[in-house]
Amino acid sequence: MAGGARPAEFVEALANGLAILEAFDAGHPEMTLSEVARRVGLSPATARRSLITLSELGYVGQEGKRFHLKPRIMTLGSAFYFSARVDELLQPDLRELVNRFGDASSVGALDRTDVIYVAHVSVQRARRAAAVIGARYPAYATSMGRVLLAGLGDDELDRRLAATEFRALTSRTCTDPCRIREEVLAVRAQGYATTVDQLDYGITALAVQIRDAGGRTVAALNSSGYTGVVTPESLIAERLPALREAASHIAHEIVRYPVLQSVLGS
Structure with missing residues (x-):
């Protein structure tokens, strides 16, 4: 959190997952596990758990060793747009x-x-x-x-x-x-x-x-x-x-x- 310590209720796993979603962009449309971990600053094991969770939820897809965003990610932005x-x-x-x-x-x-x-x-x-x-x-x-x-x-x-x-x-x-x-x-x-x-x-x-x-x-x-x-x-x-x-x-x-x-x- 900017400007202060994180509260006791802060969920690190959720923060890691959101950071991974934000790591994909025009310059990085698909990444390997090691690339995701390096870009977000996580250990490969932590990045892997987050990617598996995001994949099960339908936000991330995988082709071979490379991960990419799936269309369901757009529902997060549209939720803000409409609300x-x-x-x-x-x-x-x-x-x-x-x-x-x-x-x-x-x-x-x-x-x-x-x-x-x-x-x-x-x-x-x-x-x-x-x-x-x-x-x-x-x-x-x-x-x-x-x-x-x-x-x-x-x-x-x-x-x-x-x-x-x-x-x-x-x-x-x-x-x-x-x-x-x-x-x-x-x-x-x-x-x-x-x-x-x-x-x-x-x-x-x-x-x-x-x-x-x-x-x-x-x-x-x-x-x-x-x-x-x-x-x-x-x-x-x-x-x-x-x-x-x-x-x-x-x-x-x-x-x-x-x-x-x-x-x-x-």
Whole structure:
């Protein structure tokens, strides 16, 4: 658990199983037992027990010596989507932004040092970092992530940055923690963040905060386009007012449905 000791009721076996499920991604669609154990940091015996359990539950399949996720894993994500009423409470504003400006729009929440996309609408078809629902990317490299980091207090911001593994995702990615901190503080002052080719080539994005009734940042909303077609300046001039209006509307929807506020702000 981030920021403190684990409670006595913490179930290590469950945590191991969830860590294994999260270990599969585009770069690791299938793995051997030893690869799973190494990637998650478990002993082969522990990883084997977890994989057998996940296989019996229908979340993991096996072909020869290699393990892979099965479609049943999607029920975990859809449970959040429907219980938080994402389609009803978040998607309409994103569709309106995309209908107005084209390109793409997303809502994201902060999870440790990453931003997770919880809603997304796009008309884009280019090959680049996928901003699909459930996608997870380093907060420092995204406009939404920087907005979310800006919503933290100074001590918590420093703790998250200290826990971050800074990697160059493109030749333009800023990986200097001091510079990132300066940029996050600037975002806090101006109320929005812009990024150009930080996460992937071809992505220029603008993001604003979504706040709860107490003024706490619980999520972020962005609008993005193709680098070279849009610029940070053009996004600010053309889209910032609409983005702030949509963020305000979403904030009111969150207040109307506290469960969504709880899951975004957790």
